[in-house]
Amino acid sequence: MRLKNKIALVTGGGQGIGSGIAMKLAQEGVYVIVNDIHYENAQQIIEKIKQFKGNGVPYQADVTKSDEVEEMEKFVSKEIGDIDILVNNAGICKFAPFLETTEEVWDKIIQANLKSSFLCCQYFLPGMIKKRGGKIVNISSESGKRGSKGQSAYCASKFGVIGLTQVLALEFAPFNINVNAVCPGPIDTPLWEEMKTEFSVLYGLNVANYKDYFVKNYPISRMGTIEDVANGVLFLVLPESDYITGQSININGGAVFY
Numbered sequence: 493m494r495l496k497n498k499i500a501l502v503t504g505g506g507q508g509i510g511s512g513i514a515m516k517l518a519q520e521g522v523y524v525i526v527n528d529i530h531y532e533n534a535q536q537i538i539e540k541i542k543q544f545k546g547n548g549v550p551y552q553a554d555v556t557k558s559d560e561v562e563e564m565e566k567f568v569s570k571e572i573g574d575i576d577i578l579v580n581n582a583g584i585c586k587f588a589p590f591l592e593t594t595e596e597v598w599d600k601i602i603q604a605n606l607k608s609s610f611l612c613c614q615y616f617l618p619g620m621i622k623k624r625g626g627k628i629v630n631i632s633s634e635s636g637k638r639g640s641k642g643q644s645a646y647c648a649s650k651f652g653v654i655g656l657t658q659v660l661a662l663e664f665a666p667f668n669i670n671v672n673a674v675c676p677g678p679i680d681t682p683l684w685e686e687m688k689t690e691f692s693v694l695y696g697l698n699v700a701n702y703k704d705y706f707v708k709n710y711p712i713s714r715m716g717t718i719e720d721v722a723n724g725v726l727f728l729v730l731p732e733s734d735y736i737t738g739q740s741i742n743i744n745g746g747a748v749f750y
């Protein structure tokens with residue numbers, strides 16, 4: 493219970509990495525607002541949190557839409573209080589060769605992965621400034637550090653998240669607000685169920701054994717787990733990381749060293 497009485501918003505917390513982060517924070521005593529575009533999924537995570545006597549509330553909003561983020565901020569600050577922790581996790585991914593990446597796909601990915609962080613930071617930072625402190629963790633990716641085949645829009649969005657993280661770290665350090673990113677490698681989440689076929693086609697793999705690619709090509713021979721990422725995020729919101737800001741920390745089994 494190292495974070496008792498803290499309030500956190502986790503975007504895209506209804507499944508996958510976001511759900512693991514939400515539960516990890518709740519285990520440390522944080523009151524967690526679990527945002528998702530799919531309300532029932534967020535509600536289920538809150539039920540799980542309540543099973544271990546944690547606390548929180550589900551909140552449905554599409555974080556690519558400024559009016560919905562604004563409404564969410566009004567609800568949170570009025571009904572719960574200004575947040576201490578913001579985890580910008582919501583995101584989408586699609587593998588497609590560059591020449592087959594339509595303008596529509598490009599816009600959708602940039603909005604879900606980059607604009608969403610911009611909007612949530614714009615609406616929730618004033619509350620943190622009022623509190624004279626806070627921790628923001630943006631979920632970037634290994635694809636925010638190096639290009640990967642078939643991920644032009646995704647890489648552009650995740651490189652963008654790292655740039656945004658660095659700028660916010662500089663601008664808000666005087667208010668005792670730390671802004672960092674984590675860069676996960678391949679993490680075994682429901683996202684891969686959607687992507688495994690297009691990934692396998694593009695990389696010439698047998699879809700039934702696509703995970704073998706990560707076993708062969710990553711120094712730590714496996715996909716990452718949701719817990720691996722949640723542990724990294726927890727460190728970045730604890731007081732132990734108070735002197736760390738503007739960083740983009742790899743959680744990728746040794747795939748990238750910078």
Ligand SMILES: NC(=O)c1ccc[n+]([C@@H]2O[C@H](COP(=O)([O-])OP(=O)(O)OC[C@H]3O[C@@H](n4cnc5c(N)ncnc54)[C@H](O)[C@@H]3O)[C@@H](O)[C@H]2O)c1
Binds near residue numbers: 504509553676
């Ligand atoms: N799984 C991986 O291998 C991996 C690797 C690196 C980075 N990431 C990043 O981690 C984050 C989570 O990925 P995941 O694998 O858990 O994906 P996921 O698809 O399992 O979960 C993403 C969640 O975000 C929600 N979401 C999507 N768009 C939203 C929106 N506009 N508003 C609100 N909620 C929205 C979805 O409904 C879903 O619940 C993403 O930003 C992703 O890019 C994932």
